[in-house]
Amino acid sequence: MAQVERCSVCTGNGYISCPICNGKGKIRKDTDFLSNNVFKVGGDVERCQTCQGTGKLLCKICNGAGKILVEKPSSTGFRPFS
Ligand SMILES: [Zn+2]
Ligand SMILES: [Zn+2]
Secondary structure (H helix, E strand, C coil): CCCECCCCCCCCEEEEEECCCCCEEEEEECCCECCCCCCCCCCCEECCCCCCCCCCCEEECCCCCEEEEEEEECCCCCCCCC
């Protein structure tokens, strides 16, 4: 029988923290160089393209629903769907 369970990947949120920007929605371009090849200390902060600046990514496991349908093997053998 199938049972609805909370998605363990996103812990029921339906989204996961973006691994590119660590959920901040912004990334720092530490390796940026100016046109005259002087290293830019600190770098630019720009919006994370992966999560569009939200810091969140849709959970691919549950498709953002936060819950998944789990097939539970019946210990009592075959039973008609109730
Ligand atoms: Zn991101
Ligand atoms: Zn999920």
